[in-house]
Amino acid sequence: MMPATETYRQRLLKEREALLAEVHKKVQGLSAAERVSDDEQAQRLHEDFVHLRLSLLDAERLRLVNEALDRIEVGDYGLCLNCDQPIPAKRLEAVPWTRYCIKCQDELGSQWQSESEDWLRYWRNLALP
Ligand SMILES: [Zn+2]
Numbered sequence: 763m764m765p766a767t768e769t770y771r772q773r774l775l776k777e778r779e780a781l782l783a784e785v786h787k788k789v790q791g792l793s794a795a796e797r798v799s800d801d802e803q804a805q806r807l808h809e810d811f812v813h814l815r816l817s818l819l820d821a822e823r824l825r826l827v828n829e830a831l832d833r834i835e836v837g838d839y840g841l842c843l844n845c846d847q848p849i850p851a852k853r854l855e856a857v858p859w860t861r862y863c864i865k866c867q868d869e870l871g872s873q874w875q876s877e878s879e880d881w882l883r884y885w886r887n888l889a890l891p
Contacts, residue, residue, distance in 0.1 A: 766851065770858045771834050774827050777859070781824045788817045826859040842866050 833839040840849050844866035853860060862870060 767834060767839055770839065770854060771831065773858050774831050774834070778824065778827045778831070781820050781827065785817050785820045785824070788813045788820070823859070826861065829861070830859040844870065 842863040843861045849863045
């Protein structure tokens with residue numbers, strides 16, 4: 763295994779740990795069924811919706827992270843799943859769980875992924891102290 767790959771592996775493992783903790787926390791944070799006013803109910807439903815949505819994004823990220831770890835195991839990590847070309851180190855450093863090179867990502871137009879990125883950024887900003 764290349765030393766760089768080991769670095770990515772460590773980062774992926776950390777990311778996986780953080781995501782698991784986050785998903786767990788969010789599921790626990792969902793509103794308990796208690797009697798509240800309609801206004802509050804609506805507010806809580808909205809919060810639950812946001813929580814669920816973020817959890818889905820976390821779950822999706824988790825899937826990508828697990829896939830990347832599998833690719834490290836079988837030894838084809840860092841290759842684009844679409845064109846088989848090596849993904850530039852810069853991109854892997856930014857997004858170690860990426861599946862495609864930038865060109866293929868653009869061509870495939872993965873809206874889901876870019877949307878996830880936006881939401882993650884949004885959520886991370888919220889989470890800042
Ligand atoms: Zn590609």
